[in-house]
Amino acid sequence: MSFVQIRHISSQINRKTVSIVGSGPSGFYTAYHLLKKSPIPLNVTIWEKLPVPFGLSRYGVAPDHPEVKNCEETFTTCAEEFSSPTNQKHKFSFVGGITIGKEILLKELLDNQDAVILSYGCTGDRKLNIPGELGTKGVFSSREFVNWYNGHPDFAKDKRFTDFDWSKVSKVGIIGNGNVALDITRVLISNQIDEIWENTDISSLALNLLRRAPVKDVKLIARRDFVHSKFTNKELRELWELEKYGIRGRIDPKFFQKEMFDPSKYDRAFNRRVEMCSEYLKPFNERSKKNYKKAPPPSSGYDKFWELDYLKTPLKINKDDFGAINSLSLCNNQLNEDNSLQPLKDVNNIMTYKVDLLITSLGYAGVPMPEFSKLSIGFDKDHIANKQGRVLTSSGEIFPHLYASGWIRKGSQGVIASTMQDAFEVGDRVIQDLVVSGALSLENSIDLSNIKHTTWKDWERINKNELLRGKKEHKTRSKFLTFEELWNGVEGI
């Protein structure tokens, strides 16, 4: 283990100091933009609470979407270039394993740095707030479930997952209609198709448990209707295309028929979604376009199903004598013309779905840092109060030198590319302010000599070791699954 002190000894170049909290796509794209665009020399430090970088790219993106993680290559090139002593203009440091607000206070960063950017993402779960949501075996939030199969050290060996009896999971309910809900559907319905998963960086521990589940039916349950589904066409198409494995998608005609949607009233993306669904719902040989006939279902037919289910409100999670989920009570919703939603709770509108596993995928919630109230930093419901990235105090004034980018700035919406654009825009404002502000001092430093942490070099070793382990297991990467393994991974396997 290396304990490198990062006290920045001032050289001839007077660099302004910038600290970024969080090393996911928003934090790293902000750093990248600053280092690429700033006309004045900068000393940029990214702080990450885990010993390893990349946040949701590493622990959120589905294992079968490795191309989405390619942004990590840009971050790596950026880190290597500016960590190198030969680069005379800017300087970059990564500090992992340190939580801002714990080992080092946000106040300390604010006192020491010329600018601080909060890019720590959305770390909480939105809840259903219904009976049985907490404490029932087999009920997980999407954040927990995704972190678990992606090998996040907080969840990879969590007993709630490892002690759960996966061999009884045949029917699954997923509440929510975003891309995360589709990712989870894909993982669960194709859990036994090894060619999809075995070479990916999915946690082997999770995959082995998931494989035991004889999943037959996955219902994606939404409060609103087909028009309001939030997932994107790419992810939906991936689900339809699983039909070559005998996995069939369904939508009840009362929720979807092509004729319900007048193309002139909708945008291109939605009209393409309507065409996709109406074509895929037809029997294979009756489809009109060749792109919906890429690979036929197996001759044995379909034996697993996923279904888009609409206009329902979950009311109660029911459990068996052992505390495991066995069903979900719901009611129908009425969607009014003004777009308001009305749950219909009379006896004719209440139903029960038998489910063996329930994932709530209602979106990630932004959480304020513990020091916010003391420092009078504003927080609006699920994101930091800000004006174009400049953080506001609780009374609405600009908080000097403090910025926010990514999901914690705007809430948990959008793909990596939108986060990137947001990071660039906030980065431009930081540069704008830094160019005109006087430097705080020449010797801004935070002494890390007595605090255990990882550096970029340490991450390079962990990375190398994970790739090496992966090679032995015929996977792209085999992640270290606990904090202990990660810290030890700096040294060797």
Added chain:
Amino acid sequence: MLKIVTRAGHTARISNIAAHLLRTSPSLLTRTTTTTRFLPFSTSSFLNHGHLKKPKPGEELKITFILKDGSQKTYEVCEGETILDIAQGHNLDMEGACGGSCACSTCHVIVDPDYYDALPEPEDDENDMLDLAYGLTETSRLGCQIKMSKDIDGIRVALPQMTRNVNNNDFS
């Protein structure tokens, strides 16, 4: 003349700028503008991440980029290079967040209608990403999916003013 596909009514203005640029500067094919980067200390290989081959004499293909500030740049390139490779090799402001694997829309370009039909039709996966592109037009494509060929020698593409990926939910 470019038709603008209006997505939720928010994108027309930005698309118009690029469309206007393509319309109003047809004779500027050979004009190149140089922009200077302010790098007082050292030049950085980090900014130069493309790996472009030099075309053999007589086999050069031309491409013109219309940049966000309205300036134009023309390059001579090899057959087979993608527009994303070319833009990155010349330090133009085009990201390829997914590394050119058609999994994001950060390399969205607006193709001159005169060249659009000469391109092979976009596949579903490209269209799925274009659905999310900001400032989408009827001649929008992803730079990573267009390879230079003799058929499109002289192609002109505009970089949209913004590359932010949006979906309907961003506006709700």
